Amino acid sequence: MxxxxxxxxxxxxxxxxxxxxxxxxxxxxxxxxxxxxxxxxxxxxxxxxxxxxxxxxxxxxxxxxxxxxxxxxxxxxxxxxxxxxxxxxxxxxxxxxxxxxxxxxxxxxxxxxxxxxxxxxxxxxxxxxxxxxxQGKFERYFELFRKRVVPLVHSQKTVDALFVPRIQIQRLEFYESRWNNWRWRALFKIFFSRFTMGRLGRDPAFFKYVEGSVADRILERVVYALTELNPEDNPYLQWILKGRFESALPxxxxxxxxxxxxxxxxxxxxxxxxxxxxxxxxxxxxxxxxxxxxxxxxxxxxxxxxxxxxxxxxxxxxxxxxxxxxxxxxxxxxxxxxxxxxxxxxxxxxxxxxxxxxxxxxxxxxxxxx
Incomplete structure (x- = not known):
């Protein structure tokens, strides 16, 4: 059967x-x-x-x-x-x-x-x-983000600077002063919207039971990862922004x-x-x-x-x-x-x-x- x-x-x-x-x-x-x-x-x-x-x-x-x-x-x-x-x-x-x-x-x-x-x-x-x-669908989605979206927001120098060792208060200062500009917020909300993620990243079926703004909820977690956690120790963040694991591995x-x-x-x-x-x-x-x-x-x-x-x-x-x-x-x-x-x-x-x-x-x- x-x-x-x-x-x-x-x-x-x-x-x-x-x-x-x-x-x-x-x-x-x-x-x-x-x-x-x-x-x-x-x-x-x-x-x-x-x-x-x-x-x-x-x-x-x-x-x-x-x-x-x-x-x-x-x-x-x-x-x-x-x-x-x-x-x-x-x-x-x-x-x-x-x-x-x-x-x-x-x-x-x-x-x-x-x-x-x-x-x-x-x-x-x-x-x-x-x-x-x-070469997975999700990895190609992040590659598109890395190659097409991030360069519209930050230079490679700024991306590299994100991974410089800092204590928590310095990471927060870096985020607010150098990373969190209006282009970052605007393009992030477009690229990580329910529509774009469903079309390019995850299957639209994954959003069937999701309520509210997808991009807003993900951005909140990204801010946590960039400020509370240490980017230098984060292999996932390194792959998304650099296309490889550098100072950290899964x-x-x-x-x-x-x-x-x-x-x-x-x-x-x-x-x-x-x-x-x-x-x-x-x-x-x-x-x-x-x-x-x-x-x-x-x-x-x-x-x-x-x-x-x-x-x-x-x-x-x-x-x-x-x-x-x-x-x-x-x-x-x-x-x-x-x-x-x-x-x-x-x-x-x-x-x-x-x-x-x-x-x-x-x-x-x-x-x-x-």
Whole structure:
């Protein structure tokens, strides 16, 4: 019997790479999930960055799932790269270090790919040559912002100055005196409007449950990232404004984690499935940690509760669920107060450090004992 499509699958196009990178901070994610050596984890795959980041905590198993086969090919190539390349070569393949040898690096990875992934990447030599972390729809959206919008607002000298080390009060002064001009505010509101983001960045379906001004809410978080947080330590901000990671790397790409991830790759399994399909096939509770990305962003409150109940059914007592709200507020409903306990203090403290600044809230919930 064919599975009924999920709400997400029925509303959004999942046929191409939407995210060539994962734009969610794995530092706060791994801390929130409290993963141990016996933990069995579920992770939204996306491009694979955070599923790989979970391996730094030495879990027993990580199941990475996605509705989009192209996203799983992104994960598969990253896994092959960890098996086949050095750390420096991995950074070159991703696209954050200069390289003229990405196609030859891919050839070395190719033997560690299954046939479907080989065929997928064989057909995209230009994408590989540009860097596999550069060519998702979301990354092209930021590239357009970086190349077409930012130069209308600031010189390259001013952009570079943003990343000079400063204390918090100096960052605020820099923002107000040099960055926050009328062109910045006006062009930001156009480029990050509901219409423009839906057309060029995210699928319009992601805004179905969003109320109010999208641009205003994102700008508030951007100001926080530029002033309260340190741009020098923020890989996501560096990629958006410079097209590469300079002084900071996402967790899974840091050199100190390279060998740990490589040694744990056999603990990672990926599947083409929705969370609903994955939980439906499960029997007794077996999960200890769930990275749910921002999947509830494009679900109704009714379907959010249904999925949370399914996750509760297949999770062991003490298991943790972590996910982000971007624009649509979602969390466990009051009707599930006996099943899921919000860890609000932990979530709020972690959210204050969240370098992927466009989200409005970070949610951490714990499965209660029966």
């Amino acid at each position: 064919k599975e009924a499509p999920t709400e997400a699958a029925s509303r959004a196009d999942f046929s191409k790479v939407r995210y060539a990178q994962v734009w969610e901070d794995a530092d706060i994610l791994t801390e929130a999930l409290n993963i141990g050596p016996d933990s069995v984890c579920l992770s939204i795959a996306s491009a694979g960055d955070n599923a790989l980041a979970l391996l730094t905590r030495n879990p027993k198993r990580v199941y990475a799932i996605d509705l989009n086969p192209a996203q799983l090919h992104c994960l598969a190539l990253r896994v092959a790269a960890f098996r086949s390349l050095s750390h420096q070569e991995l950074l070159e393949l991703i696209g954050t270090r200069p390289s003229q040898q990405r196609l030859s690096l891919y050839e070395r990875c190719r033997e560690n790919l299954q046939k479907e992934s080989q065929e997928y990447w064989d057909a995209l030599p230009e994408t590989v040559a540009s860097g596999i972390g550069t 967790l899974y790409l840091r050199p100190e984690h390279f060998e740990t991830i490589r040694s744990n790759l056999d603990r990672l399994e990926w599947q083409l499935a929705s969370v609903e399909d994955f939980t439906r096939r499960a029997g007794e509770p077996f999960l200890d940690a769930c990275n749910l990305s921002d999947i509830f962003e494009y679900m109704s409150e009714t379907n959010t509760e249904k999925l949370l109940r399914e996750l509760y059914r297949v999770s062991r007592p003490g298991a943790r669920l972590a996910y982000w709200n971007m624009l649509a507020p979602r969390s466990r409903p009051q009707s599930m107060a006996a099943e899921l306990t919000p860890l609000n203090e932990l979530a709020e403290s972690l959210f204050k450090k969240d370098k992927a600044f466009f989200y409005s809230k970070f949610i951490v919930e714990e499965v209660a004992s029966p």
